[in-house]
Amino acid sequence: MITVDNQQLSGLLEQMTLEEKIAQMLQLVASYFVGSEDDGQITGPMESLGITEETVNQAGSILGLGGAAKVIQVQQDHLKNDRLGIPMIFMADIVHGYKTIFPIPLAIGCSWDQELAEQSAAIAAKESAVSGLHVTFAPMVDLVRDPRWGRVMESTGEDPYLNSLFARAFVRGFQGEDLTNDVSRVAACVKHFAAYGAGEGGREYNTVDLSERQLREYYLPAYKAALDEGCELVMTSFNTVHGSPATGNRTLMRDLLRAELGFDGVLISDWGAVIELIAHGVAEDESAAAYLAVQAGVDIEMMTSCYVKHLPELVRSGKVEESLIDEAVLRILNLKNKLGLFDNPLRGADPEAERAIVFCDEHRSVSRELASQSCVLLKNTGVLPLQAEQRIALIGPFAQSKDILGSWSWMGAEEDIMTLDTAIQAKAKITSSNVLVAEGSGIDSITETQWKEALDVARQADVIVLAVGESSHMSGEGGSRADIRLPEAQLQLMDHLRTLDKPIVTVVFNGRPLDLQGIHDQADAVLEAWFPGSEGATAITDILYGEVNPSGRLSMSFPHAVGQVPVYYNHFNTGRPQKESEPDNRYSSKYLDIPNEPLFPFGYGLSYTEFKYGEIALSAEGITTDRPLQVTTTITNTGDTAGVEVVQLYIRDITGEVVRPMKELKAFSKVLLQPGESKEVSFTVTEEQLRYHHSDLSYTSDTGEFAVFVGANSRDVSERRFRLLK
Numbered sequence: 001m002i003t004v005d006n007q008q009l010s011g012l013l014e015q016m017t018l019e020e021k022i023a024q025m026l027q028l029v030a031s032y033f034v035g036s037e038d039d040g041q042i043t044g045p046m047e048s049l050g051i052t053e054e055t056v057n058q059a060g061s062i063l064g065l066g067g068a069a070k071v072i073q074v075q076q077d078h079l080k081n082d083r084l085g086i087p088m089i090f091m092a093d094i095v096h097g098y099k100t101i102f103p104i105p106l107a108i109g110c111s112w113d114q115e116l117a118e119q120s121a122a123i124a125a126k127e128s129a130v131s132g133l134h135v136t137f138a139p140m141v142d143l144v145r146d147p148r149w150g151r152v153m154e155s156t157g158e159d160p161y162l163n164s165l166f167a168r169a170f171v172r173g174f175q176g177e178d179l180t181n182d183v184s185r186v187a188a189c190v191k192h193f194a195a196y197g198a199g200e201g202g203r204e205y206n207t208v209d210l211s212e213r214q215l216r217e218y219y220l221p222a223y224k225a226a227l228d229e230g231c232e233l234v235m236t237s238f239n240t241v242h243g244s245p246a247t248g249n250r251t252l253m254r255d256l257l258r259a260e261l262g263f264d265g266v267l268i269s270d271w272g273a274v275i276e277l278i279a280h281g282v283a284e285d286e287s288a289a290a291y292l293a294v295q296a297g298v299d300i301e302m303m304t305s306c307y308v309k310h311l312p313e314l315v316r317s318g319k320v321e322e323s324l325i326d327e328a329v330l331r332i333l334n335l336k337n338k339l340g341l342f343d344n345p346l347r348g349a350d351p352e353a354e355r356a357i358v359f360c361d362e363h364r365s366v367s368r369e370l371a372s373q374s375c376v377l378l379k380n381t382g383v384l385p386l387q388a389e390q391r392i393a394l395i396g397p398f399a400q401s402k403d404i405l406g407s408w409s410w411m412g413a414e415e416d417i418m419t420l421d422t423a424i425q426a427k428a429k430i431t432s433s434n435v436l437v438a439e440g441s442g443i444d445s446i447t448e449t450q451w452k453e454a455l456d457v458a459r460q461a462d463v464i465v466l467a468v469g470e471s472s473h474m475s476g477e478g479g480s481r482a483d484i485r486l487p488e489a490q491l492q493l494m495d496h497l498r499t500l501d502k503p504i505v506t507v508v509f510n511g512r513p514l515d516l517q518g519i520h521d522q523a524d525a526v527l528e529a530w531f532p533g534s535e536g537a538t539a540i541t542d543i544l545y546g547e548v549n550p551s552g553r554l555s556m557s558f559p560h561a562v563g564q565v566p567v568y569y570n571h572f573n574t575g576r577p578q579k580e581s582e583p584d585n586r587y588s589s590k591y592l593d594i595p596n597e598p599l600f601p602f603g604y605g606l607s608y609t610e611f612k613y614g615e616i617a618l619s620a621e622g623i624t625t626d627r628p629l630q631v632t633t634t635i636t637n638t639g640d641t642a643g644v645e646v647v648q649l650y651i652r653d654i655t656g657e658v659v660r661p662m663k664e665l666k667a668f669s670k671v672l673l674q675p676g677e678s679k680e681v682s683f684t685v686t687e688e689q690l691r692y693h694h695s696d697l698s699y700t701s702d703t704g705e706f707a708v709f710v711g712a713n714s715r716d717v718s719e720r721r722f723r724l725l726k
């Protein structure tokens with residue numbers, strides 16, 4: 001693709017009227033361009049935004065339109081109407097796949113597999129790009145600790161290090177190495193800056209109030225990682241940061257994001273976040289909202305019209321410098337240039353190639369692979385894997401459900417989804433087992449006929465496979481829940497089935513860590529399947545029948561009960577920790593009714609085989625800046641099935657200048673071991689990994705004692721000590 005130089009871009013800017021410039025800063029959904037049947041998200045007609053058709057004709061970008069033919073049409077119409085022939089950018093939420101839907105990001109987090117994550121993003125980019133898209137609103141890298149928040153499904157979890165690795169992998173996958181010339185890639189937009197995941201009470205869009213250190217230690221690393229990887233755009237978050245809504249927060253955007261983190265790409269508001277500055281109570285009216293957002297350096301206003309209606313007047317009256325507008329528009333033009341749109345406004349859009357590429361077998365097989373790596377086996381008394389000759393009763397609202405893609409899968413089509421019963425029956429033909437199916441209950445309703453039929457079916461079987469969960473609407477944006485147990489109807493179904501005294505394998509579909517009371521204690525096996533995507537049913541079946549040995553490990557803790565949240569592994573100690581020797585000491589930090597520890601900790605997941613960890617060997621007792629530490633151990637597969645273990649290394653700074661977390665993940669390794677095989681796993685710990693933000697926010701390390709832990713998850717570890725010397 002041929003790009004123009006900066007001088008030419010400035011020349012173009014000079015030719016633009018103030019109104020034309022400001023229109024570049026407007027983003028609208030597709031229905032403003034192609035009529036409402038093409039868009040599910042329309043918020044109102046043009047008049048309700050108070051804008052004219054002329055403004056719409058000059059808009060800089062469009063949201064949520066996919067399909068090469070449509071995109072080509074809209075771009076061509078736009079170019080006819082735009083005086084200077086400036087192409088629009090087509091953006092959309094391609095969060096975990098375009099039409100080939102991958103597992104939800106929280107599930108991808110549980111794969112601990114950056115290569116597969118990158119591959120999934122590259123495929124999502126390829127399908128999006130050939131369908132006409134230029135930018136995806138992903139990755140979402142908000143650190144999450146509160147499973148009540150529905151959007152935890154969009155994050156890779158609770159750990160800053162793991163999230164940062166995935167942030168980089170997704171950005172690499174979306175953007176590739178040469179965004180301009182590789183038209184099968186799209187620009188990435190990291191979101192939601194900043195700390196959107198820390199909303200109080202897990203309630204959507206709620207207030208965030210964090211200390212500067214919390215922000216820097218936990219929440220910022222993953223955004224920074226995405227930016228370091230070259231992510232082209234950033235989206236503002238809906239919440240407050242240090243008392244000021246992010247979208248109008250100059251300190252956050254200008255001082256931290258731009259000056260400190262060095263971001264010079266396009267900053268886009270989240271949907272309606274500019275006008276929402278009024279409801280937040282920091283802007284009196286739309287004009288004041290536009291003023292705050294533009295001062296903060298927000299380049300594009302998504303879906304409201306504060307900019308186009310008020311910036312012209314604000315500039316003409318001298319309240320806003322025109323240079324602020326120019327700076328924003330140049331960034332937008334720059335992005336268009338980088339995408340090669342001045343050379344070819346249609347970029348990768350190609351209706352014929354689209355038919356061949358989108359949802360092709362090759363893409364689907366990667367989705368299947370990722371789904372099988374993302375499922376987490378939480379419990380198994382030995383009933384899994386299923387045996388070929390067993391008769392199976394497949395029961396539950398997810399036995400025949402197509403609602404397994406999860407939120408943010410708007411291009412995923414029902415007709416492309418195989419249900420669990422079909423996948424198991426296909427396998428049953430091969431394995432000659434009998435499969436009987438009953439719904440048992442709905443998601444949140446149960447009738448006597450349903451559970452009685454389920455019991456009849458179950459009586460004829462050797463094993464019950466109970467497929468339960470949340471519908472996809474129960475998580476995702478606007479999907480906060482205060483009670484994160486399975487709906488009562490499904491718990492009742494479990495109770496009925498338990499009366500039969502048959503082994504029960506529970507497969508759980510959901511977008512968040514659940515409170516699994518009533519399930520994990522009654523089931524003989526629990527497989528966390530998340531929303532596994534287009535190929536999920538086959539992937540789950542592979543695991544149930546032992547063709548794939550599960551290797552997923554939780555990237556977010558599962559609480560004992562909702563009253564425990566937020567519960568996360570990298571927490572601080574207290575002055576009065578509960579001691580094993582005095583568990584009932586009233587004046588220790590604990591609950592009277594539940595344990596402090598989560599039900600399933602970060603990093604946890606079972607396999608069909610067993611792994612034995614050897615002693616931890618250290619290369620030295622002390623390390624320095626120049627002399628890192630080698631931490632080595634030997635892992636043995638002591639079972640009779642090949643399996644993958646995720647060997648995890650955590651660090652604790654025993655005495656810090658400020659309080660340090662009990663454990664922090666610093667490294668891990670996915671190791672494949674054949675039955676009886678042993679492998680040595682070695683990690684390098686450097687001084688850099690021991691740094692943290694001190695009370696003056698300087699990022700340095702402390703000399704002194706550290707603990708290093710190696711193990712299968714954040715709880716089950718062995719410990720050694722070493723010292724940092726300087």
Ligand code: NOJ
Nearest residue numbers: 093137191192270271477
């Ligand atoms: C609102 C969501 O918060 C954001 O993540 C998404 O990208 C936009 N809507 C656009 O759909």
